[in-house]
Amino acid sequence: xxxxxxxxxxxxxxxxxxxxxxxxxxxxxxxxxxxxxxxxxxxxxxxxxxxxxxxxxxxxxxxxxxxxxxxxxxxxxxxxxxxxxxxxxxxxxxxxxxxxxxxxxxxxxxxxxxxxxxxxxxxxxxxxxxxxxxxxxxxxxxxxxxxxxxxxxxxxxxxxxxxxxxxxxxxxxxxxxxxxxxxxxxxxxxxxxxxxxxxxxxxxxxxxxxxxxxxxxxxxxxxxxxxxxxxxxxxxxxxxxxxxxxxxxxxxxxxxxxxxxxxxxxxxxxxxxxxxxxxxxxxxxxxxxxxxxxxxxxxxxxxxxxxxxxxxxxxxxxxxxxxxxxxxxxxxxxxxxxxxxxxxxxxxxxxxxxxxxxxxxxxxxxxxxxxxxxxxxxxxxxxxxxxxxxxxxxxxxxxxxxxxxxxxxxxxxxxxxxxxxxxxxxxxxxxxxxxxxxxxxxxxxxxxxxxxxxxxxxxxxxxxxxxxxxxxxxxxx
Numbered sequence: 001x002x003x004x005x006x007x008x009x010x011x012x013x014x015x016x017x018x019x020x021x022x023x024x025x026x027x028x029x030x031x032x033x034x035x036x037x038x039x040x041x042x043x044x045x046x047x048x049x050x051x052x053x054x055x056x057x058x059x060x061x062x063x064x065x066x067x068x069x070x071x072x073x074x075x076x077x078x079x080x081x082x083x084x085x086x087x088x089x090x091x092x093x094x095x096x097x098x099x100x101x102x103x104x105x106x107x108x109x110x111x112x113x114x115x116x117x118x119x120x121x122x123x124x125x126x127x128x129x130x131x132x133x134x135x136x137x138x139x140x141x142x143x144x145x146x147x148x149x150x151x152x153x154x155x156x157x158x159x160x161x162x163x164x165x166x167x168x169x170x171x172x173x174x175x176x177x178x179x180x181x182x183x184x185x186x187x188x189x190x191x192x193x194x195x196x197x198x199x200x201x202x203x204x205x206x207x208x209x210x211x212x213x214x215x216x217x218x219x220x221x222x223x224x225x226x227x228x229x230x231x232x233x234x235x236x237x238x239x240x241x242x243x244x245x246x247x248x249x250x251x252x253x254x255x256x257x258x259x260x261x262x263x264x265x266x267x268x269x270x271x272x273x274x275x276x277x278x279x280x281x282x283x284x285x286x287x288x289x290x291x292x293x294x295x296x297x298x299x300x301x302x303x304x305x306x307x308x309x310x311x312x313x314x315x316x317x318x319x320x321x322x323x324x325x326x327x328x329x330x331x332x333x334x335x336x337x338x339x340x341x342x343x344x345x346x347x348x349x350x351x352x353x354x355x356x357x358x359x360x361x362x363x364x365x366x367x368x369x370x371x372x373x374x375x376x377x378x379x380x381x382x383x384x385x386x387x388x389x390x391x392x393x394x395x396x397x398x399x400x401x402x403x404x405x406x407x408x409x410x411x412x413x414x415x416x417x418x419x420x421x422x423x424x425x426x427x428x429x430x431x432x433x434x435x436x437x438x439x440x441x442x443x444x445x446x447x448x449x450x451x452x453x454x455x456x457x458x459x460x461x462x463x464x465x466x467x468x469x470x471x472x473x474x475x476x477x
Contacts, residue, residue, distance in 0.1 A: 039337060085258055087255070117411040133332055145319060209294075267449075350368050
């Protein structure tokens, strides 16, 4: 029997068996960067930077990115490439026959569960971005100049019943279409178009915002570290941001690592993802913070919160000439970023079901979209007909949380640090640091940051993760 007929026989027996992958290293870099670059960079990073002192937060974040974040990022990609499996399969394969294997095995399930919890409410926020992208093409920007209008516009939208569901569904449809075409024809091709477009947009808006009257003070606030504003919360929030920013402990990087070819240079690829992600976060802060300070002074920046891009930024655009066009481009940029991350979350879920249930891509996609629709619509209604629902009301500290905030807390503040702890233990106690390092260096090229990686994995990572976890649960206060 020929090799070709053998492949067809295997495909018929197991439709999930054919190995998918990226066609090139640049395909992996852009797709992984697209996963890392999302609302965490363009929405969350600027408001946290503004809230926690500007330059001092930026400095802390950069140091942690090069140490704590880098160690986890390259570990997850390495695990994926070593095993060629989704998070559950990767942990199962590496833990098989090992003395502590059973104790570490739940880490795979946690890493797989996180994106299943995150994706529905992420798509809800993606629906908000889709709404604002459309609104800036039809709503006169001058209307947003008054704070009351801007705040009420957002509140009225999310608290209505059908409109947020419609935009939520549109965002899911865009995401599902990309994943439907697979790794190379869907995710890789989409990333090659969207990521360069995103960079061009963000650079262009940055240049425009930096020339606004009063932007100089915002630039100083953003770039000059003020050590008087440093506290332990600066470190805690910067570490927490890294989870969002790098897609750590979501199973995404394990999944994308499994699509890498053995001959690809893992070190160089991860370095490029790290650089890409950091650059976009930095540019997002450069785009937003000087504009906010120019609009309302340092006080406006310091009081920035989650409503930054949906309430404050529309007011900023309304305050200067050309704001209609710049605002529309800004929300197109945010939509691109949200879509690339949503694609990676959905792909991770689809890949897990394909491997665990041995089903083809389309059926796995249908299962995943059904889950997203059920949880997502429930989340949307949490601001209207289900606003009385508070999933964590049995815990005093969290009893006022709505559905979206509860899902966000469970996934990002609890499960992600725990999942990252399991991944670290898998590297240190099951696979072995030497074996991981050997796998990372298979290309034969020098790895200049090996000492940093070994030091961080053995000394830095787990204590940092425990601090994030204890802070989230309120035990540090």
